[in-house]
Amino acid sequence: MKQAFIIDPIHILDPGHDTTVALMEAAQASGDQVWITYPQHLTVVHGQAWATLTPVILQPVRLQAGRWIASPDWYTLGEPQFQSLATMDVLWMRKDPPRYH
DSSP: OEEEEEOSOGGGOOTTTOHHHHHHHHHHHTTOEEEEEOGGGEEEETTEEEEEEEEEEEOOOEEETTEEEOOTTOEEEOOOEEEEGGGOSEEEEOOOTTOOO
């Protein structure tokens, strides 16, 4: 399965705290492909929703002494691809409204 997440910039997410990262890790652990995009990368082409989607591989956090620990390079991005959102099996809107950058 392919799961796409519309998120805040990945570099500002906290892998030891954000539920978005936990959802992406769970999808990856179940064997699904995980893709990310940002609201500004969404568009409509001939009445269909499209986005620039980037595949991501996550290095799962680990529990150590009661704390979630993430490696500094906890994610690896693949090559962005412009594609229809209809190619995804699941679409998550995980943009955090209180964040203004």
